[in-house]
Amino acid sequence: MTTIAILAAGAMGAGMGLRLAEGGATVLTNLDGRGAGSRARAAEAGMRDVPLDDLAGADMILSIVPPGSAVALAERLAPSLRAGARKPAFVDLNAISPATAERVRAALDGTGCPVVDGCIIGAPPKRAGVSPAVYVSGDPAGLTAPLGRHGLDLKPMDAPFGAAxxxxxxxxxxxxxxxxxxxxxxxxxxxxxxxxxxxxxxxxxxxxxxxxxxxxxxxxxxxxxxxxxxxxxxxxxxxxxxxxxxxxxxxxxxxxxxxxxxxxxxxxxxxxxxxxxxx
Amino acid sequence: MTTIAILAAGAMGAGMGLRLAEGGATVLTNLDGRGAGSRARAAEAGMRDVPLDDLAGADMILSIVPPGSAVALAERLAPSLRAGARKPAFVDLNAISPATAERVRAALDGTGCPVVDGCIIGAPPKRAGVSPAVYVSGDPAGLTAPLGRHGLDLKPMDAPFGAAxxxxxxxxxxxxxxxxxxxxxxxxxxxxxxxxxxxxxxxxxxxxxxxxxxxxxxxxxxxxxxxxxxxxxxxxxxxxxxxxxxxxxxxxxxxxxxxxxxxxxxxxxxxxxxxxxxx
The missing domain is CATH 1.10.1040 (N-(1-d-carboxylethyl)-l-norvaline Dehydrogenase; domain 2)
Incomplete structure (x- = not known):
C-alpha cells in the first residue's frame, strides 16, 4: 500500500488526493492553519489529517501550492524530512520556473530525500477516472511510478530536473x-x-x-x-x-x-x- | 462615375483598388518614390498613376499606409488639398489609435476637406467579390457610401470620429x-x-x-x-x-x-x- 502525502488540500491538491485514494493509495495531508474549505475538501477526498512531522513517514510527498509558496513549503518540511528515517521522494508539482524548482531542491538539500520536478496540466479531477496530465522530469529511477498505478495520468519526461x-x-x-x-x-x-x-x-x-x-x-x-x-x-x-x-x-x-x-x-x-x- | 484616390499601392491599398475598379470606380494613386512591387500591383489593379497634386481632384482619398506613416501622409497631401477646389473626403483607414487619428485630422485642418475615421478588418481582397470589412466612424453625412456601392464591405458605425x-x-x-x-x-x-x-x-x-x-x-x-x-x-x-x-x-x-x-x-x-x- 502506497502512502502519499499531499500539501495542500486546495482544489487541485484535494482533487489529486481523491483520485489517488480511489486508486487505492493512503493519502495524508496536514491541515494546520487551513480554513474550512480545505478541511471540507480533505474530508471529502478521504485525505487523513496528520501532524506535519508525520508526513515524513509517507512514501512520497506531493507539493501542490500556489507558486509563491513552493519554496516556503519545502523549507517548512525540511527539518522533519532531515530527522525522519523514511526519506520519501519530494515531488514539486507547482507552476514555478526551473530556477525556482532549483531553489526548492536546494531547500531540501541535506534531507536525504530525492527531489523530483513535475507539473500538472489540466483542471482538478472531479469525475471518477479523470486525471489531469502529471508530467515529471529528473526521475530516472521512476520513483513517481506509483502515481500512475494509483490513477493519475502520469507522463514521465525523459529530461533533466526542471524540464517539467x-x-x-x-x-x-x-x-x-x-x-x-x-x-x-x-x-x-x-x-x-x-x-x-x-x-x-x-x-x-x-x-x-x-x-x-x-x-x-x-x-x-x-x-x-x-x-x-x-x-x-x-x-x-x-x-x-x-x-x-x-x-x-x-x-x-x-x-x-x-x-x-x-x-x-x-x-x-x-x-x-x-x-x-x-x- | 466616382473617382477614388488610394495611397499607397501596398498589398492592402492595391487590393482595395482592384475591388473598387471592378466595382466601376476610377481609381487613382501616386507612385512617386515607390518600388517595382507597388508599380506592378497598381498596374494589375487598374490604378492610374497621377501626380500627387492631381489626387486632390478625386471624390475621395483613402489613406492605407503603415501605421507609422499615417500622419506624414496627411501632412504631405495637405498643401494640394488646401489649394484644390474639389475638397474630397479624406478617409483614414490605418491601424492607428484614435489619438493618432486626431493628429491626422489636425494635419488636414484648414484644407476644407472632411476627414473620416475608418479601419479595415480582414485580409486584402484577392478573389472577385470578396472584401474585408471597412468600418467608418464620424461620417454622419454618409460621405463614404460610394465605397459600399463600388464593392467594399462598408460598415458605417453610428459613432463619433475615432471609434473605428x-x-x-x-x-x-x-x-x-x-x-x-x-x-x-x-x-x-x-x-x-x-x-x-x-x-x-x-x-x-x-x-x-x-x-x-x-x-x-x-x-x-x-x-x-x-x-x-x-x-x-x-x-x-x-x-x-x-x-x-x-x-x-x-x-x-x-x-x-x-x-x-x-x-x-x-x-x-x-x-x-x-x-x-x-x-
Whole structure:
C-alpha cells in the first residue's frame, strides 16, 4: 500500500488526493492553519489529517501550492524530512520556473530525500477516472511510478530536473497568457466605448476565440490571485532580454488588478463577465 | 462615375483598388518614390498613376499606409488639398489609435476637406467579390457610401470620429496580440529545450490553438515590421495606467525582434516556422 502525502488540500491538491485514494493509495495531508474549505475538501477526498512531522513517514510527498509558496513549503518540511528515517521522494508539482524548482531542491538539500520536478496540466479531477496530465522530469529511477498505478495520468519526461516546470510555464503562456490578453482587450474596449462593436466583429470573424473567452473569463476570475505569481515565473523563465517577458509581466499586472478588484468592489470582474458573455 | 484616390499601392491599398475598379470606380494613386512591387500591383489593379497634386481632384482619398506613416501622409497631401477646389473626403483607414487619428485630422485642418475615421478588418481582397470589412466612424453625412456601392464591405458605425480606429486596435489585441504571444511562447520553449514537450501537450489539449498558430506564424513573419507600430498604437490607446499596455509594448518588441531577424539571418523566423509546423 502506497502512502502519499499531499500539501495542500486546495482544489487541485484535494482533487489529486481523491483520485489517488480511489486508486487505492493512503493519502495524508496536514491541515494546520487551513480554513474550512480545505478541511471540507480533505474530508471529502478521504485525505487523513496528520501532524506535519508525520508526513515524513509517507512514501512520497506531493507539493501542490500556489507558486509563491513552493519554496516556503519545502523549507517548512525540511527539518522533519532531515530527522525522519523514511526519506520519501519530494515531488514539486507547482507552476514555478526551473530556477525556482532549483531553489526548492536546494531547500531540501541535506534531507536525504530525492527531489523530483513535475507539473500538472489540466483542471482538478472531479469525475471518477479523470486525471489531469502529471508530467515529471529528473526521475530516472521512476520513483513517481506509483502515481500512475494509483490513477493519475502520469507522463514521465525523459529530461533533466526542471524540464517539467519549464513545460508548465511555456504551456501557461498560451492559456493563461491569452486569457490575460483577452481580459485586457475586453476591459480596454469597454472603457473606450468600443465594446459592442468589438463583440460584433469577433462574432463575425473569430467565433472560436469568442467561445474560448466566454468560458475562460468566469473560470479565471476566482483564480486571478494565483496566476499573478505564475505569470511572473514565466517572465523570469524567459529572462529580461526576451521581449516576451514584458508581455508576461503585463499579464501578471492584469491579474493583480483583477485580484484586487475581486477583494474590493468587483466592478471590473462584472464588466469583464458582461463583455465576454455579450452576444 | 466616382473617382477614388488610394495611397499607397501596398498589398492592402492595391487590393482595395482592384475591388473598387471592378466595382466601376476610377481609381487613382501616386507612385512617386515607390518600388517595382507597388508599380506592378497598381498596374494589375487598374490604378492610374497621377501626380500627387492631381489626387486632390478625386471624390475621395483613402489613406492605407503603415501605421507609422499615417500622419506624414496627411501632412504631405495637405498643401494640394488646401489649394484644390474639389475638397474630397479624406478617409483614414490605418491601424492607428484614435489619438493618432486626431493628429491626422489636425494635419488636414484648414484644407476644407472632411476627414473620416475608418479601419479595415480582414485580409486584402484577392478573389472577385470578396472584401474585408471597412468600418467608418464620424461620417454622419454618409460621405463614404460610394465605397459600399463600388464593392467594399462598408460598415458605417453610428459613432463619433475615432471609434473605428479604436475598434481596429482592440480587435488587433486578440489577433496580432495572440500571435505575438504565441511567437514568444514557441521561441522561448525552443530556447529552453521545451519545444517538443510543449508541442505534444498542445496537440493533446489545445488543437484549436495549434491550428491557429500553424497558420498565423507564416502569415505574420513578412508583416512583423508593420505590426510593431500597430502594437505601440494599442499600448498608447490603453494608456500608461492600464497594465495591458505593457503586454502590447512587449508584443511590439517581439515583432521588432522578428523584423530585425528577417532583415538579418532569418534564424528566429525559421525556428518559429519549425516550431509552429511541428507535429
Amino acid at each position: 516546470s519549464g513545460l508548465k510555464l511555456v504551456y501557461a503562456m498560451c492559456t493563461k497568457g491569452v486569457t490575460a490578453l483577452a481580459a485586457g482587450m475586453f476591459l480596454g474596449a469597454e472603457r473606450r466605448g468600443a465594446g459592442e462593436a468589438l463583440r460584433a466583429e469577433l462574432d463575425r470573424s473569430q467565433p472560436e476565440l469568442v467561445a474560448r473567452f466566454g468560458k475562460a473569463m468566469p473560470d479565471m476570475l476566482p483564480k486571478a490571485y494565483r496566476w499573478v505569481a505564475e505569470m511572473r515565473e514565466v517572465a523570469a523563465f524567459l529572462g529580461p532580454d526576451d521581449p516576451a517577458a514584458m508581455m508576461f509581466e503585463g499579464a501578471a499586472r492584469i491579474y493583480e488588478r483583477l485580484a484586487a478588484d475581486a477583494e474590493g468592489s468587483g466592478e471590473l470582474g462584472r464588466a469583464l463577465l458582461g463583455a465576454a458573455a455579450r452576444g | 480606429s479604436g475598434l481596429k486596435l482592440v480587435y488587433a489585441m486578440c489577433t496580432k496580440g495572440v500571435t505575438a504571444l504565441a511567437a514568444g511562447m514557441f521561441l522561448g520553449a525552443e530556447r529552453r529545450g521545451a519545444g517538443e514537450a510543449l508541442r505534444a501537450e498542445l496537440d493533446r489539449s489545445q488543437p484549436e490553438l495549434v491550428a491557429r498558430f500553424g497558420k498565423a506564424m507564416p502569415d505574420m513573419l513578412p508583416k512583423a515590421y508593420r505590426w510593431v507600430a500597430e502594437m505601440r498604437e494599442v499600448a498608447a490607446f490603453l494608456g500608461p495606467d492600464d497594465p495591458a499596455a505593457m503586454m502590447f509594448e512587449g508584443a511590439a518588441r517581439i515583432y521588432e525582434r522578428l523584423a530585425a531577424d528577417a532583415e538579418g539571418s532569418g534564424e528566429l523566423g525559421r525556428a518559429l516556422l519549425g516550431a509552429a509546423a511541428r507535429g
